[in-house]
Amino acid sequence: MSPQQPATRVPLWNLANLLTMSRMVLAPVFVLALFAEGGTDPAWRVTAAVIFCVASLTDRFDGDLARRRGLVTNFGKIADPIADKALMGTALVGLSLLGELAWWITVLIGVRELGVTALRFWVLRYGVIPASRGGKVKALAQVVAIGLYVLPLPLAAYPVRWSVMGIAVVLTVVTGVDYVVRALRLRATGRRAVALP
Numbered sequence: 135m136s137p138q139q140p141a142t143r144v145p146l147w148n149l150a151n152l153l154t155m156s157r158m159v160l161a162p163v164f165v166l167a168l169f170a171e172g173g174t175d176p177a178w179r180v181t182a183a184v185i186f187c188v189a190s191l192t193d194r195f196d197g198d199l200a201r202r203r204g205l206v207t208n209f210g211k212i213a214d215p216i217a218d219k220a221l222m223g224t225a226l227v228g229l230s231l232l233g234e235l236a237w238w239i240t241v242l243i244g245v246r247e248l249g250v251t252a253l254r255f256w257v258l259r260y261g262v263i264p265a266s267r268g269g270k271v272k273a274l275a276q277v278v279a280i281g282l283y284v285l286p287l288p289l290a291a292y293p294v295r296w297s298v299m300g301i302a303v304v305l306t307v308v309t310g311v312d313y314v315v316r317a318l319r320l321r322a323t324g325r326r327a328v329a330l331p
Contacts (some may be wrong), residue, residue: 141231145306153192153209154192154214154217155217156189157192157193157217157218157220158186158216158217158220158232159187160189160191161191161220161224162216162226163185163192164185164186164189164221164225165224165228167179167181167182167185168182168225168229168232168284169228169229169232170182173228175231176286179284179285179286180285180286182284183281183285185220185279186225186277186280186281187276187277187281188286189221190221190281192275193214193217193218193221193273201281206225209252214323215251219247219248219251222243222247222276223244223247225244225280226239226240226244229242229280229283229284231300234283235283235299239299239303240263240301242306242307243276243303243306244301246306246310247309249310249313250310250313253314253317254315254317256317256321257317257321257326260320260321260323261320263313263316263317266309266313266316268305268308268309268314269309269310269312271305272305272309274300274303275298275302275305276302276306278298278302279295279298279299279301279302282294282295282299283295283299286327292304296305
């Protein structure tokens with residue numbers, strides 16, 4: 135009988151966590167580019183859009199990389215959603231401060247994201263609510279919509295960005311309700327399981 139193999143310790147400073155940290159670093163850099171020259175210079179707006187897209191891409195790769203290569207860490211589990219919300223939150227608030235995005239949209243999306251995070255902690259002892267397909271589509275719609283708002287588009291393109299943001303808002307609400315239902319079901323199922331002898 136062969137001796138048991140010791141568990142492999144995942145290093146904190148691995149590629150997946152570095153990608154997550156880079157997203158945190160890029161968030162304030164994005165804000166600086168967005169507000170440069172009063173937020174009206176086309177070159178700076180394109181720069182801000184590029185930074186936002188690069189930062190958003192790190193969100194697409196860090197989680198997949200961590201799971202595929204066995205680089206999942208407790209730090210990554212906590213830092214990843216914080217980095218996501220830091221990037222999206224700064225973008226939404228920045229656009230609203232510039233008067234280009236209605237505050238109610240920023241507040242609605244912000245409340246939904248914080249609410250889902252709170253729900254995840256609320257049911258943590260009973261299980262984990264995995265990201266749904268709708269949630270992933272919602273995230274993509276938000277990234278595309280924000281990217282369109284950051285870019286210095288001509289007036290003729292405004293209906294396009296309004297439409298994409300409208301889709302993002304609808305998905306934000308629908309998936310938020312779905313997470314509430316799933317959280318309530320998970321908590322109820324967990325309570326019944328605990329109550330069983």
